[in-house]
Amino acid sequence: MCPLLKGFFGTTKFKILVALMAVIIGVMIYSLTKGGYSSDSESVFGIVLEPFQKISNNISEKVTSTLDMLFNAKKYYEENQQLKDTLNEVYNDIIDYDKLARENEQYRVLFGLTEEHEDYVFSAPCNVIARAANDPYHSFTIDKGSQDGIAPYDPVVTSAGLVGVCYDVSRSTSRVRTLYSPRTAVGVTILRSKATGIIEGDYEYSEQGYCRMSYISDTADIKEGDIVVTSGSETFPASQLVGTVKEVGMDDSGLSKYAVIEPAIDPDDVSTVFVITSFNGQAGSSDT
Amino acid sequence: MNIDLKRKKERRNVFLRWAIYMLLLAAEYVYMTTTPFHWRSLLLVIPTAMCVAAFEEPFDSAVCGCIAGLLLDTAQGTLIGLSGIILLWCCLVTSLLFHFYMRKHIVNIIMLNGAAVLIQGIIHYFFYYAIWGYDPSAGIFINEFLPVMIFTEIAAVPFFYIIKFLVKHLGMINENYIEERSDDIVRE
Numbered sequence: 001m002c003p004l005l006k007g008f009f010g011t012t013k014f015k016i017l018v019a020l021m022a023v024i025i026g027v028m029i030y031s032l033t034k035g036g037y038s039s040d041s042e043s044v045f046g047i048v049l050e051p052f053q054k055i056s057n058n059i060s061e062k063v064t065s066t067l068d069m070l071f072n073a074k075k076y077y078e079e080n081q082q083l084k085d086t087l088n089e090v091y092n093d094i095i096d097y098d099k100l101a102r103e104n105e106q107y108r109v110l111f112g113l114t115e116e117h118e119d120y121v122f123s124a125p126c127n128v129i130a131r132a133a134n135d136p137y138h139s140f141t142i143d144k145g146s147q148d149g150i151a152p153y154d155p156v157v158t159s160a161g162l163v164g165v166c167y168d169v170s171r172s173t174s175r176v177r178t179l180y181s182p183r184t185a186v187g188v189t190i191l192r193s194k195a196t197g198i199i200e201g202d203y204e205y206s207e208q209g210y211c212r213m214s215y216i217s218d219t220a221d222i223k224e225g226d227i228v229v230t231s232g233s234e235t236f237p238a239s240q241l242v243g244t245v246k247e248v249g250m251d252d253s254g255l256s257k258y259a260v261i262e263p264a265i266d267p268d269d270v271s272t273v274f275v276i277t278s279f280n281g282q283a284g285s286s287d288t
Numbered sequence: 289m290n291i292d293l294k295r296k297k298e299r300r301n302v303f304l305r306w307a308i309y310m311l312l313l314a315a316e317y318v319y320m321t322t323t324p325f326h327w328r329s330l331l332l333v334i335p336t337a338m339c340v341a342a343f344e345e346p347f348d349s350a351v352c353g354c355i356a357g358l359l360l361d362t363a364q365g366t367l368i369g370l371s372g373i374i375l376l377w378c379c380l381v382t383s384l385l386f387h388f389y390m391r392k393h394i395v396n397i398i399m400l401n402g403a404a405v406l407i408q409g410i411i412h413y414f415f416y417y418a419i420w421g422y423d424p425s426a427g428i429f430i431n432e433f434l435p436v437m438i439f440t441e442i443a444a445v446p447f448f449y450i451i452k453f454l455v456k457h458l459g460m461i462n463e464n465y466i467e468e469r470s471d472d473i474v475r476e
Contacts, residue, residue, distance in 0.1 A: 008346060017376065020354060025369065028367055032367070049359075053321060056318035059318075130322070133320040133321065135365060136428055203423060203427055
């Protein structure tokens with residue numbers, strides 16, 4: 001070995017580097033034992049980077065929306081025309097809906113049903129401040145964390161339905177794993193036929209913006225266009241919209257069916273979400 | 289030039305140079321975390337740290353590599369420290385190689401940057417996809433990791449010249465003295 005090179009390994013600077021490496025390894029091991037929460041060092045890192053992330057995300061969103069307007073003006077014009085037609089249809093539907101709503105209200109009173117989802121406790125609106133670089137499962141970071149009452153495995157929703165689940169929760173930020181991830185398994189039900197299954201992410205489907213519903217009974221009544229909602233578990237509350245059935249097929253084993261689901265929410269388009277911090281039946285809650 | 293003034297100017301140059309490196313890393317972090325999902329985001333902090341390592345002292349390079357790695361971990365959502373350790377060692381080795389064995393040539397930095405990108409990519413893929421069985425047909429590696437690795441490797445070329453430019457203009461101040469022969473000197 002070159003004497004100069006050998007000399008470097010004996011210097012104090014090299015010892016400092018070894019110590020730095022030991023500290024990082026310690027932090028990594030500590031982080032792995034935190035069970036979904038970020039370690040303090042990660043939180044410190046997150047706090048330092050959070051303002052950068054917020055500013056950069058604002059800039060990025062403005063640039064993206066401006067470019068989007070410039071490049072897709074024709075597409076939006078056509079969409080606008082279609083939406084006007086749809087709106088007219090919706091007005092007609094509203095008239096029918098109003099009649100049904102009044103009937104429904106009477107039934108509610110009749111059966112003494114409580115207001116839907118009144119057991120839910122929502123976090124304050126959470127802004128998406130960063131998207132994981134090159135993650136095929138589209139995970140992202142939100143600007144609320146444990147100080148806002150968020151815990152690992154809390155479900156993340158928007159008004160349009162379920163987005164995913166929180167993990168790696170630090171004091172002021174949380175990461176969100178979407179339905180595209182194979183680690184997010186959600187028990188679901190087909191609204192029309194009550195057929196059940198489990199939604200699991202899969203790389204091939206996530207590339208096309210879909211996920212897979214597995215473990216459906218081979219006799220289950222399920223067809224394209226069916227609405228899929230959560231069936232309720234310790235992690236996810238019941239009746240949250242997940243998406244619609246795009247395609248149905250038989251598993252390779254021939255014992256069960258599978259369905260390709262188009263999620264109601266595309267994580268790419270999400271900028272604000274809500275976290276359900278508590279609901280009846282949640283793991284660890286007093287109602288469980 | 290006055291020796292004190294020269295030292296003061298050199299200190300200012302070093303400060304400016306490192307401030308620019310850190311701003312460059314911060315800007316790259318912003319780019320990595322704001323790229324939409326349907327676009328590939330290049331891991332620009334790797335070539336930056338490696339090019340810095342080619343021109344700076346080993347200890348400084350290793351610390352810079354560690355910071356770049358930690359930023360990469362945060363941007364990719366991986367365990368904090370995983371890429372930090374990888375880039376700390378890659379930058380340290382690169383810096384030592386350039387100090388003692390290699391010429392500061394673009395081909396050399398492309399080779400070493402390629403090795404760093406490959407090591408980081410394979411370790412990330414192995415711990416986050418392969419061992420969990422998420423990618424039995426290696427689709428994620430081929431479609432997601434490989435293009436990013438190739439373009440990140442290509443990105444080393446402009447960064448090499450940017451860092452070289454910075455070091456040249458904000459580096460040590462070399463003063464050339466011209467000694468004139470004098471016959472007046474009386475040697476005993």
